[in-house]
Amino acid sequence: ICQEENTLRELRIFLRDICAKLARNKQFFMFTKPVDIEEVPDYLDIIKEPMDLETLMSKIDKHSYICARDFLDDIDLIVRNALEYNPDKSAEDKHIRHRACSLRDKAYAFIKAEMDSDFEDTCRDIRDKR
Numbered sequence: 806i807c808q809e810e811n812t813l814r815e816l817r818i819f820l821r822d823i824c825a826k827l828a829r830n831k832q833f834f835m836f837t838k839p840v841d842i843e844e845v846p847d848y849l850d851i852i853k854e855p856m857d858l859e860t861l862m863s864k865i866d867k868h869s870y871i872c873a874r875d876f877l878d879d880i881d882l883i884v885r886n887a888l889e890y891n892p893d894k895s896a897e898d899k900h901i902r903h904r905a906c907s908l909r910d911k912a913y914a915f916i917k918a919e920m921d922s923d924f925e926d927t928c929r930d931i932r933d934k935r
């Protein structure tokens with residue numbers, strides 16, 4: 806219905822702003838594009854569902870998300886992939902895992918700070934009845 810489309814349009818505007826803020830943070834550069842399979846040939850043997858911030862942004866535009874929870878599920882996927890593929894004690898793996906946890910905390914904090922909980926409830930109701 807028209808009110809529902811207005812709500813989802815507002816959600817997309819909101820999610821684009823959050824995604825853009827995360828993507829322009831230098832700390833999260835490693836999450837902005839898909840992992841290069843040429844550079845990392847075994848990546849897809851280990852990670853079954855790659856995700857990155859550029860893909861996240863294109864999913865917003867394809868109306869893939871109808872509530873903030875669905876968007877945060879893909880943020881969690883980026884984080885989980887990074888933790889799973891980079892599990893070692895090495896300084897490099899620790900650095901990647903630290904940045905992945907920071908990405909998750911920043912994303913949740915932006916949503917909480919800027920998302921009215923009634924608005925999210927409305928989006929969940931739309932999602933649940935579709």
Ligand SMILES: O=C(C1CCC1)N1C[C@@H]2C[C@H]3C[C@@H](O)[C@@H](O)[C@]2(C1)O3
Pocket residue numbers: 835836840841844845886887890891901
């Ligand atoms: O997991 C990732 C990204 C970091 C968060 C997503 N990669 C897997 C490779 C291992 C490590 C070092 C480089 O080989 C670089 O190619 C990657 C990219 O980082």
